Amino acid sequence: MNLKFKRSWLILLSFVLMLGILAACSGGSDNTSTEGEEGDKEQTEAGPQMGGTVYGAMDTAPSGSFNPIFYEEAYEANILDFVFEGLVTQNDSLEFIPNLAKEWEYNEDHSEITFKLEENVKWHDGEPFTAHDVVFTYKAMSDPAYIEAGGVRASEYASRLVGYTEYSEGQTDEFQGVVAEDDHTVTFKFAEPNVIALSDASFPIIPEHIFKDIPVADMPSAPESRQPGKVIGTGPFKFTEMVQGEQYVLEKNADYWQGEPYLDSVVWKVVDQAVILGLLENGEIDFVAEPNGFQPADYEAVEAMANVEIIEQPDFGYQLMGIMHNHRAAGDMTLDPSKWTVNENLKDQRVRQAIAYAIDRQAIIDGLLYGRGIVQNSPIATQFWAYDDQNPPAYEYDPDKANELLDEAGYVDVDGDGFREDPNGEKWGLNLNYPLGNQIRERSAPIIEEFLEEVGINIDLRQPKEAAAYFEDLEKNSQDWDLYLVGWSLSSGDPSPEGLWGSKDFYNYSRWNNPEADKLLAEAVKPPEAFEQEYRKEIYSKWQVEFGEDLPALILYAQNSLWAHNSRMEGIDVLPYRFHNNPHLWYVTE
Amino acid sequence: MFQYIIRRILVFIPMLFVLTVIVFALMQAAPGDAFTGKIDPTVDPEVYEKRREALGLNDPIHIQYWNWVKGAVRGDFGDSLIYKGRAVSDLIAERFSNTVNLGVMTLIITIVVSIPIGIYSARHPYTPLDYGATAFGFFGLATPNFFFGLVAIYIFSIKLGWLPAHGTVSKPGIEGFELFFDKIKHLILPSITLGLAGTASYMRYMRSEVLDVLGSDYIRTARAKGMTENTVLYKHTLRNALIPIITLLGFEVGVLLGGAVITESVFQFPGLGTLFITSIGNRDYPVIMAINLMLGFFVLLGNLLADIFYSIVDPRIRYD
Numbered sequence: 037m038n039l040k041f042k043r044s045w046l047i048l049l050s051f052v053l054m055l056g057i058l059a060a061c062s063g064g065s066d067n068t069s070t071e072g073e074e075g076d077k078e079q080t081e082a083g084p085q086m087g088g089t090v091y092g093a094m095d096t097a098p099s100g101s102f103n104p105i106f107y108e109e110a111y112e113a114n115i116l117d118f119v120f121e122g123l124v125t126q127n128d129s130l131e132f133i134p135n136l137a138k139e140w141e142y143n144e145d146h147s148e149i150t151f152k153l154e155e156n157v158k159w160h161d162g163e164p165f166t167a168h169d170v171v172f173t174y175k176a177m178s179d180p181a182y183i184e185a186g187g188v189r190a191s192e193y194a195s196r197l198v199g200y201t202e203y204s205e206g207q208t209d210e211f212q213g214v215v216a217e218d219d220h221t222v223t224f225k226f227a228e229p230n231v232i233a234l235s236d237a238s239f240p241i242i243p244e245h246i247f248k249d250i251p252v253a254d255m256p257s258a259p260e261s262r263q264p265g266k267v268i269g270t271g272p273f274k275f276t277e278m279v280q281g282e283q284y285v286l287e288k289n290a291d292y293w294q295g296e297p298y299l300d301s302v303v304w305k306v307v308d309q310a311v312i313l314g315l316l317e318n319g320e321i322d323f324v325a326e327p328n329g330f331q332p333a334d335y336e337a338v339e340a341m342a343n344v345e346i347i348e349q350p351d352f353g354y355q356l357m358g359i360m361h362n363h364r365a366a367g368d369m370t371l372d373p374s375k376w377t378v379n380e381n382l383k384d385q386r387v388r389q390a391i392a393y394a395i396d397r398q399a400i401i402d403g404l405l406y407g408r409g410i411v412q413n414s415p416i417a418t419q420f421w422a423y424d425d426q427n428p429p430a431y432e433y434d435p436d437k438a439n440e441l442l443d444e445a446g447y448v449d450v451d452g453d454g455f456r457e458d459p460n461g462e463k464w465g466l467n468l469n470y471p472l473g474n475q476i477r478e479r480s481a482p483i484i485e486e487f488l489e490e491v492g493i494n495i496d497l498r499q500p501k502e503a504a505a506y507f508e509d510l511e512k513n514s515q516d517w518d519l520y521l522v523g524w525s526l527s528s529g530d531p532s533p534e535g536l537w538g539s540k541d542f543y544n545y546s547r548w549n550n551p552e553a554d555k556l557l558a559e560a561v562k563p564p565e566a567f568e569q570e571y572r573k574e575i576y577s578k579w580q581v582e583f584g585e586d587l588p589a590l591i592l593y594a595q596n597s598l599w600a601h602n603s604r605m606e607g608i609d610v611l612p613y614r615f616h617n618n619p620h621l622w623y624v625t626e
Numbered sequence: 627m628f629q630y631i632i633r634r635i636l637v638f639i640p641m642l643f644v645l646t647v648i649v650f651a652l653m654q655a656a657p658g659d660a661f662t663g664k665i666d667p668t669v670d671p672e673v674y675e676k677r678r679e680a681l682g683l684n685d686p687i688h689i690q691y692w693n694w695v696k697g698a699v700r701g702d703f704g705d706s707l708i709y710k711g712r713a714v715s716d717l718i719a720e721r722f723s724n725t726v727n728l729g730v731m732t733l734i735i736t737i738v739v740s741i742p743i744g745i746y747s748a749r750h751p752y753t754p755l756d757y758g759a760t761a762f763g764f765f766g767l768a769t770p771n772f773f774f775g776l777v778a779i780y781i782f783s784i785k786l787g788w789l790p791a792h793g794t795v796s797k798p799g800i801e802g803f804e805l806f807f808d809k810i811k812h813l814i815l816p817s818i819t820l821g822l823a824g825t826a827s828y829m830r831y832m833r834s835e836v837l838d839v840l841g842s843d844y845i846r847t848a849r850a851k852g853m854t855e856n857t858v859l860y861k862h863t864l865r866n867a868l869i870p871i872i873t874l875l876g877f878e879v880g881v882l883l884g885g886a887v888i889t890e891s892v893f894q895f896p897g898l899g900t901l902f903i904t905s906i907g908n909r910d911y912p913v914i915m916a917i918n919l920m921l922g923f924f925v926l927l928g929n930l931l932a933d934i935f936y937s938i939v940d941p942r943i944r945y946d
Contacts, residue, residue: 256711
């Protein structure tokens, strides 16, 4: 009896303790809002002022490659964006505009492009920036040792240069792709007329005088690629100090060629996702942006912070549900469509379209993303001129239409178990595969299952796997897969869907083989017509219609980027693809 | 004694060898490798194939293992597959000191808090303070690390602004005493968070051990001889009560040095735990192997230390 009493007393006490802590958690939001209002008052004072430091937060530490030609992650880009610059950059509407190059012209057939460089640009160590640095950068990316050393940028930026293959395979010592005409004139020579020449030439430039004696194979481990003070660029900020894994300090480059930055420094802190918003509210952190921003679920909480402003815009990535058109045989590592076998389960186009009609994508966005995303009808980011929101089928949620299409295709429930059988009356069902690693995507899988079962499609929702295992299966062991979830994040350089959706593309996991679509993709980049944007737009529009009708994938949603910054930070002018645009114009008001 | 230690250390070698074989085999059995998770539409997949070839990931497993062993016996654990251009030993060394700091601080807090409270509770059982300690014990054991860590950050960092919420130092470039105190300041919240469960359980162990010993015959004898209560407690009781605690602390050393994944990630404290977890997620096998080997070594070492401490605490225990 006595003992019993003691126990319940204890439980009570623990409860009281817990409640006390919980109350302490939830009780604080009002007092900070007054602080914010005070901040607002001061803000009215005046325009840009010199000095000050802003603190940015990222949720994961960069791996530590601070050399543009070797970096791979967005966390590293957070530092590189301030330190290095390319010849050209992009504006609001994603057109290329001058940066280190002030002007350019093409030759007759667009196989060469010649840049005039800015003349008063200096590296952080005072050496002048010249055309030889540009040559050096592209030469390093074409080096035979580059890929083995871990570089992954060659295929996107250097592979179209003339003589790239010969040089990168070591057959010749002579690099012809980029040529310095004089100290401030540089010509890019491509093997063929190149529609995306400016995108190719936009890569950040590294200093020749720093790296010239370091073999490419040793570059990733060289202090010049890793250590603050030794990493030298032309950008508005210098990378001067760090505590590895915790803090990264960027100090202003007072001799910056576009003018001295207002801020003294920008400091990156590595902070857990769960803590970022608290520190944003109490002012210890000034901004959180790429790559993850903050979560849609926290939107209201951030909006309620009086001292914080939100920037919301569409992202370049999207999530999709792939629909397997064909299967590659086990062990076949080639990309030869003639060896593929048709996926009988999904070979009828009406079935694929029924699937698209059956899924309420807006509901997924509203439910899982709190409305912070958009429905997208083709795999080209909506910010691009090439995105067509008119012609491709939109597949508004319409379960009746889905049922109708399935009936029409002969998929009817004959045995009365609630699920449809195939036209021969045999059992029919689809499996849905998805990876771990993105919570919203994970939660969307069972919702999709429900939508599809609603129209009588028997869905086998498979156990999710973590990414490394999932993608290995998707590449090699997907012979019985029907539906799969995956997300792509795209580059802002050029809208071409090549690389993902051509029949011979490695990442065409649906093994979509549509000769008409392939033809359009090729036409869209075929010179000389393709130098006209209008022409490309038209072709891509046709391709998007083809994609929408044939459905190698249903684009589920594109999540908006949600970025936030303290209102004391001014001069922020974000680009569709980047928060750190012109950081030399950032300033603080207190 | 000396011979005993040498013998024990020699036994480490085959045990660690078996450990590496098992871990290596398990890692190979898991699907995917360091590059399968990296899918970037702007990167030609050929690139990853070339890297696999260059790194020997396409070789048969026994050759890969042999290559690893050849390096490891010479102290060369290779380069990380993910952290480009960084030697594994370098990566581990960088984080090891953080982990040691956190581990030592946690151990100090655990011992300093739990043992006195445990003794007090045992000497004054069923008093309000004993109940309070018991309640704290339940609370400590029942509260998940990440929750306690977040609450602590919320109260002490965000609301009160007393202690830093993340990292190990407040800014680069500080030195000497300032650095020392700055580091201590950064260790307080993570080590309390990490030590909470340990403190609670050692307190409970200590209480029951001391109660146990206090009830035994030789204590009654000691009291009957007219010894003061303090002599009874500190000379006779404590030494005997500490033996099981030392065993547990021996394990704890291994565990703490292995890093504390959850606490480390809540505080973004760059220690071995987070390195270990990201390496596993990335299939960065040279790092995984090296950390495993190290952990295995420290667990064995912790046990050995526990055995040595036995003989110090309890003179009846001798090793020949």
